[in-house]
Amino acid sequence: MIRVYAFVHEAARVPEIAGVDGAPIEQHGRGVSAVVSRHERAAAGDPRHEAVAHGLVVEALASVNDAVLPVRFGETFADNQALDAILRDRDDEIRATLARVCGCVELGVRVAGAVPQRAAAAAESGTGYMEARLALLAERDTVVHGLHDELRALARDAVQSERGGFEGAYLVERPRIEAAYEVVQRFTAAHRELTIVCTGPWAPYSFGGTRA
Amino acid sequence: MSANADSVERLLAANGDVESVARRLEQIGDAFPRRIDADPEKVERGLAQLVLTLVELLRQLMERQALRRMEQGTLDDEQIERLGLTFMRLAERMEELKVEFGLRDSDLNLNLGPLGDLL
Amino acid sequence: MTVSHPTPLHEQITLLELVDRVLNKGVVLTGDITLSVADVDLVYVGLRVLLASVATLEEAA
Numbered sequence: 001m002i003r004v005y006a007f008v009h010e011a012a013r014v015p016e017i018a019g020v021d022g023a024p025i026e027q028h029g030r031g032v033s034a035v036v037s038r039h040e041r042a043a044a045g046d047p048r049h050e051a052v053a054h055g056l057v058v059e060a061l062a063s064v065n066d067a068v069l070p071v072r073f074g075e076t077f078a079d080n081q082a083l084d085a086i087l088r089d090r091d092d093e094i095r096a097t098l099a100r101v102c103g104c105v106e107l108g109v110r111v112a113g114a115v116p117q118r119a120a121a122a123a124e125s126g127t128g129y130m131e132a133r134l135a136l137l138a139e140r141d142t143v144v145h146g147l148h149d150e151l152r153a154l155a156r157d158a159v160q161s162e163r164g165g166f167e168g169a170y171l172v173e174r175p176r177i178e179a180a181y182e183v184v185q186r187f188t189a190a191h192r193e194l195t196i197v198c199t200g201p202w203a204p205y206s207f208g209g210t211r212a
Numbered sequence: 213m214s215a216n217a218d219s220v221e222r223l224l225a226a227n228g229d230v231e232s233v234a235r236r237l238e239q240i241g242d243a244f245p246r247r248i249d250a251d252p253e254k255v256e257r258g259l260a261q262l263v264l265t266l267v268e269l270l271r272q273l274m275e276r277q278a279l280r281r282m283e284q285g286t287l288d289d290e291q292i293e294r295l296g297l298t299f300m301r302l303a304e305r306m307e308e309l310k311v312e313f314g315l316r317d318s319d320l321n322l323n324l325g326p327l328g329d330l331l
Numbered sequence: 332m333t334v335s336h337p338t339p340l341h342e343q344i345t346l347l348e349l350v351d352r353v354l355n356k357g358v359v360l361t362g363d364i365t366l367s368v369a370d371v372d373l374v375y376v377g378l379r380v381l382l383a384s385v386a387t388l389e390e391a392a
Contacts, residue, residue, distance in 0.1 A: 127296055188357075
């Protein structure tokens with residue numbers, strides 16, 4: 001069984017880090033290649049540990065290479081032929097994506113969905129309550145969109161979604177990452193009523209181009 | 213985020229009758245013994261903390277969903293009024309329960325239990 | 332739900348973000364994930380912390 005962690009260029013550096021189940025990682029393929037580990041059998045341990053191990057390999061790769069395309073956890077192949085087939089079929093696409101993310105890292109921003117429970121709770125009617133809450137939500141939206149717009153302007157690409165809260169991912173060229181942090185810090189300082197969580201730099205998980 | 217975040221929202225939407233969900237949530241507080249136990253080691257307080265955190269999460273999700281529908285104009289005036297009263301009542305009930313169990317807002321955060329033991 | 336030793340909040344968040352990324356993002360190849368994590372969405376539940384107030388995060392930091 002072959003596990004795939006990420007795609008890289010042939011000349012990529014492979015760091016000294018073990019993969020899932022402590023298996024060594026290696027590069028497979030010419031031109032565009034996959035970083036893999038090989039296993040006799042399915043892992044018997046805690047899937048959460050495996051997911052973390054997978055992520056640590058991806059991050060280690062991104063720390064020593066300019067272009068890394070993370071693969072989702074759990075992708076496995078029975079043998080080299082199966083893997084080679086994928087590498088052949090998707091060669092153009094992977095190349096193009098590697099070029100798009102080259103030199104960039106991913107910055108993640110989440111803003112909590114909750115709006116603080118303030119005096120709105122003391123409204124005189126159900127409608128009054130909803131209007132007050134909606135006003136607070138709209139205020140929050142304005143700030144969040146402002147933050148997103150500023151970060152997007154600094155980034156090569158950006159994706160966003162709203163699920164329980166705002167979630168944004170920004171593909172930022174390495175030299176601009178400090179400027180991006182400053183934007184987030186400025187917004188955080190100016191809006192103590194919001195919970196803003198900024199993480200990164202990450203390998204570009206959100207910019208792989210292909211979605212399930 | 214992930215599929216399950218969507219599932220919760222779909223579940224809430226499918227339940228359609230936000231009020232009945234809210235009523236059930238209000239009743240959750242009744243399931244706990246009435247004595248106030250300030251000892252953080254006690255199981256009841258831990259359980260209350262967990263349940264109330266989840267209730268608070270659901271309440272916020274439901275309310276936000278309703279607010280988005282209100283924003284989009286897909287709720288009529290009567291619905292807005294009814295939902296507003298429901299959420300107000302639920303918010304008040306949450307406050308009462310927090311006081312009863314001696315919990316502050318900061319207590320109502322799930323410690324990141326499921327992954328805590330990975331570190 | 333037990334935690335043997337509480338870890339600094341920022342470490343927990345980083346870990347959750349990492350797990351969220353490898354589980355839900357990244358290139359999909361076969362669409363056939365060999366291992367699935369438990370039904371309970373650990374990341375979603377864990378990220379509940381984001382619904383906390385800013386003061387709480389500061390307190391914990």
